[in-house]
Amino acid sequence: MATFDFNSINSALTDTSKLETGVDFSGKSLKLDTEKDAQPIIDAINACPNLQYLTLTGNTLGVAAAQAIAKALEHHPELKIARFSDMFTGRMKTEIPPALSALGEGMITAGARLSVLELSDNAFGPIGVQGLAKLLQSDVCSQLQELRLNNNGLGIKGGRILAEALSASPRKLKVFIAGRNRLENDGATALARVFQDMGTLEEIAMPQNGIYHKGVSALSEAFKHNPNLSCLNLNDNTISSKGAKAIANVLPGLKKLKSINFGDCLLKSKGAKALAKAFKDNSMLLESVDLSFNEIGREACMEVVEAVTALPDATDRLSRVVLAGNSLGDSTNKKTMKDKLGPSAELSDGDCSDHEFVSGSESGSQSSEGSDDEEESEDSAPEDAQHINTIVELSREINLDSSGIEEVKTDVDIFLKSPTIENLTRLGTNAADVIDTHLQVIKDPSDLITAYVEATFSVSGLSEESQLAHQVALDLYPIMLKRAGQQHASAWLLANTMLRGLGLIKSENKQYRIRWKTSGCYRMLAIAVTSPTFPVPLRDTLRFFIASRLTSLADRTIVEQHPQLYTS
Structure with missing residues (x-):
């Protein structure tokens, strides 16, 4: 007869460390x-004595709010799970990095050890990774x-920054979702090198990333070093054969x-056959396979079915085999496939299943399935080319009428177009008021x-050479802050514009160029940020970006002379 240790049960129930408790403000x-x-x-x-998790999903967080929450986190070293997805809707991209940084600092100060970090559906891009x-x-x-x-708009640059951050110290991730x-190829290749060093990954999901066979090949080498990999999702990339x-x-x-999801990856028959052979030759115990919408011919589809059902336990083991959107052949072929696959079959009659995709050995007119022309076509991006052609055609239809454009006439216009000491001198000693009025x-x-x-940066850029420019820049700063403060959503429009003008972030406008000396701008900003009227959130945002870029700044020597620009 079984006996129960009531003391052990009571101890387990009263030990809060065994329970998952936390704060959830999701949605x-x-x-x-x-x-x-x-x-x-x-x-x-x-109020939570054992903060195992914090969930803020579905709210929108500004810098000041993030900093306040971070202060509270400093007292919770027990935090294990941070769910921060969909947390910056409606925020300017320059708000997000300092907010993320603040939350990170709170957890670092606490000495927390996270097991899960969820940041999906935040469009923070490369600067967010910083x-x-x-x-x-x-x-x-x-x-x-x-x-x-997932869905963070990282781009190639963000992928590289992420890879660099993860490679700084050995990491043993089990799940990576991006x-x-x-x-694209470069971002995937950078991450592949990190995955190879980890060796612990069990799930990798990187769908819809514009990765072609070169990036896939790099990732494949990384897969080889992660023998515990159980789930692989590269849906909607161009894997090709x-x-x-x-x-x-x-x-x-x-x-x-x-589990394998290679749906919509332009595998074609040749790629499908290569996978089928590997499945069969290595007696793989797959449970879910998605090869839908890959332009696979009926013969190759049948080879896939034969491969995944080769082992005796296939019917019991397989939960999902998706071949919809390929050429499945006539009703006899489909019935054969369904009989072999059983309930796991997702063949979707009508989704191109009756259309025969001709490629490789299934075409009597082609001598070789592996021709260079075929591979080149697989790695092309016809949709991008079509988009470019459309833009070209539209541009030809646009008739720009410049008859109403007036040439620059005022002294302020002349200075702003060509910020020189001579042009500034023309504006007089009260140049700041003249510019403001204009x-x-x-x-x-x-x-x-x-x-x-x-205007402020154009004047500041001359401050190292001219005492007049130095004084006018000092006069312009409070005017600029006042005028900006009178506008809707001004705080982050102002931050974004200043970061762009200092060369700390790239402009989305390809024609944008910096016409002023940034060294002088940093010198004048160092004075301005010490003013008690300078907005604290703006100062903190500028400091964050300057600190994060300090080692690569062309004006590093000058900036380092003014610690107020990058330290609190």
């Missing part, structure tokens, strides 16, 4: 701009098992692989803020 659509706005979350964090870099490199992420960065990020061959070559070492006629808030920032 409340809160707009958190200030510390006051964030107070309910802060109170909940402070806000994460210190956290990812810190001991807070030394035990991280799951990193979820779909819909346009990582070359990439499929690279993956097929490493499949023998992936004995634990259960710019106030601008109606659009974004244009007005841009004009004031560019």
Whole structure:
């Protein structure tokens, strides 16, 4: 007869470390701009003695609110799970890095050790990764098992920054999710090198990233070094037959692989056959296979079915085999496939299943399936080419009428177009007021803020050579801040424009160019930020970006002479 140790049971129930407790504010659509706005979350964090998780998904967080929440986190070293997805809706991209950095600093100060970090559906791009870099490199992420960065707009640059951050110290991730990020070949290759060093990955999901066979080949080499890989999702990339061959070559070492999603990857028949052969030759115990919409011919589709059902337990083991959108052949072929696959079959009659895709050995007119022309076509991007052609055609139809454009006439216009000491001198000793009067006629808030920032920087750039410019720049700063403050959503329009003008972020306008000496701008900014009227959030944002870029700044020597620009 079984006996029960009631003391052990009572101890387990009273030991809070065994229970997963935390704070969940998910889906409340809160707009958190200030510390006051964030107070309910802060109170909940402070009231939770064992903060195992914090979930802020579905709210929108500003810098001041993030800093306040970070202060509360400093007292919770037990934090294991941070769910921060969909947390910056409606925020300027320059707000996000300092907000992320602040939350990271709170966890670093606490000495927390995260196991899960979820940041999906935050369109923070490459500069957002810079806000994460210190956290990812810190001991807070030394035990991280799951990193979820789906739909963040990382791009190639963001992928490289992420790879660099993860490679700074050995990491042993089990789950890596980064779909819909346009990582492309270069970003995927950078991450592949990190994956290879990890060797612990069990799930990799990188769908919709614009990765072609070169990036897939690099990732395949990394897969080989992660023998516990059980789930692999590269949906909607261009794997092609070359990439499929690279993956097929490493499949023998992936004995634990259960789920594959290569849907919409332009595998074609040749790629499908390469995978099918690897499945069959290595007796893989797959449970879910998605090869839908890959322009696979009926013969290759049948080879895939034969491969995944080769082992006796296939019917019981397989939960999902998706071949919809390929050429499945006539009703007899489809019935054969369904009989072999059983309930797992997802063949979707009508989804191109009756259309025969002709490629490779299934075409009597082609001598070789592996011709260079075929591979070249697989790695092309026809949709991009069509888009470019459309733009060209539209541009030809546009008739630009310049008859109403007047030439620059005023002294202010002349100075702003060509910021020289001579042109500034023409404006007189009260140049700041003259410029202010000239710019106030601008109606659009974004244009007005841009004009004031560019005017201030044009003058500041001359401050190292001219005492007049030095004084006018000092006069312009409070005017610029006042005029910007009168506009809607001014805080982050102003921050974004100043960061762009200082060369700390790239402009989205290809024609944008810096017409002033940034060294003088940094010198004048160093004076301006010490003023008690200088907005604290703007100062903190500027400091964050300057500090994060300090080592690569062309004006590093000058900036380092003014610690107020990059330290609190």
